[in-house]
Amino acid sequence: MTTASRLPAYLEERQRLVDAALDLHLPPVTTFPPTIHEAMRYSVFAGGKRIRPILTLAAAEAVGGRADDAMPSALAFELIHTYSLIHDDLPAMDDDDLRRGKPTSHKVYGEAIAILAGDALLTHAFRLLGDPGLASRLDGGRLARVLRELADGAGSIGMVGGQVVDIQAEDRHVDLATVEALHRHKTGALIRAAVRVGGIVGGADAGALDALTRFAEALGLAFQIVDDLLNVEGDPASLGKSAGSDARRKKSTYPGVAGLPAARARAHSLSVDAQAAVAPLGEAAWPLRALAEFVVARRA
């Protein structure tokens, strides 16, 4: 069986595992005040592919760690991703009514609750790093490193910084270097942190962490270029949003600046780089390699 053909069953099992853990680690809807906990869960369970937490778990296992130990930190990345989508969809930002085919948070709960649901998910992500089970396996220094990785990937020098660059680049002509810098911040930084945190929790040595980092940087950029390509070429039903919406908004995208053939070639070569980076980690890293292969083949 090739690694690529093992991937669908692997992803399905991991999505189930992550979904069950999310349900366990989010406050129940009955917790006071119920509205906020309902809004948090509405967006978390709106049908994400759980790519980021799956990467954290796979990175931990690739360096000989256990998925169970990495689970709380893996979930933190999914909560950060979800909060960023809620805030991104707000009228003051992208003003989107639909996300994965469902009404966005502010369409269901109103803008004020949507802002607060995002804030609460961001806060809860960091609470998960305070999970007693995780802390019992990490000393203070390693827990602090994990905290810094998550915060730097998510914050003003990472994902939030990328949103700022994105806003400032709208309706302006930008070059390829700017588009790559935008992607490196907006989606790359969090994916990089998700993989590195898996490595740190899994006990990676410096060489393995370096391999994981190169893997994650290539994968993150490939992932975003393919996202841009799907936005141009994609089928709205499987995307859950209308194709061509980036172009209408004059978003700075890789295919928009470099053209479709160059974008496809770049995504392919990044996928090859990502797979090569984790080759030295051997058989335990097969899901990482399969994911890098899958990312450029996906259709939604």
Place this chain on the structure above:
Amino acid sequence: MTTASRLPAYLEERQRLVDAALDLHLPPVTTFPPTIHEAMRYSVFAGGKRIRPILTLAAAEAVGGRADDAMPSALAFELIHTYSLIHDDLPAMDDDDLRRGKPTSHKVYGEAIAILAGDALLTHAFRLLGDPGLASRLDGGRLARVLRELADGAGSIGMVGGQVVDIQAEDRHVDLATVEALHRHKTGALIRAAVRVGGIVGGADAGALDALTRFAEALGLAFQIVDDLLNVEGDPASLGKSAGSDARRKKSTYPGVAGLPAARARAHSLSVDAQAAVAPLGEAAWPLRALAEFVVARRA
């Protein structure tokens, strides 16, 4: 010299100390992308009284710890407080143009950047708990406890939950129990966490932490009742916002529900309770007692 008369010089020195540490621990405005770092600093340095970080430092010292060791965690509370003001002031929330007499973040930077500046400050607050200096003095278990305290005080079961209750209570008649529950979440939870984190970092035993907790709960509620009283009676110049603005918005306030004399009496008795709670901690707790005395005497 009485403790009350020592307080102004103490507060001034502590505010200077906290301001210098904030300047050191926030990314410089030149960090890419500059706009977000400028917006973060704009709101942090818009003239706060630094009550929350001062409480963290004072609680650490009250149980025999060092203020220096508690500084990164103290700053985290100021960043959380600042982010909550930015998001609170947004058009979708309280829609305020002025805060402490200055234009609010979204008036200066626009709504999108204001939302992101709040997100970035919230994220950076948790990054401060990953400060290597702090981690070197706390084992994984204690660092995890600090993380949970901050997240619970700031998140959906704390401050963010309180904002939700506040939004849902607007334009409705609420009883005194609801107003107290609102305050306990919206402002009380973060103040309680600020004091408890100081205690944990300072090495408090269970008895001392319990004393600090009772102090913080009484102080937090007194603080908010006085805030409500100042909003009714206050001088707009020293408040930095218009007096009576809560009443115009039909906000649920303590004086609004219980009347002015009962509100004044309740604030006074809570201040007495707070001072009594930390009496067993002795001379090292004098700033906490003086703060509890000051809170009900303040005019802005």
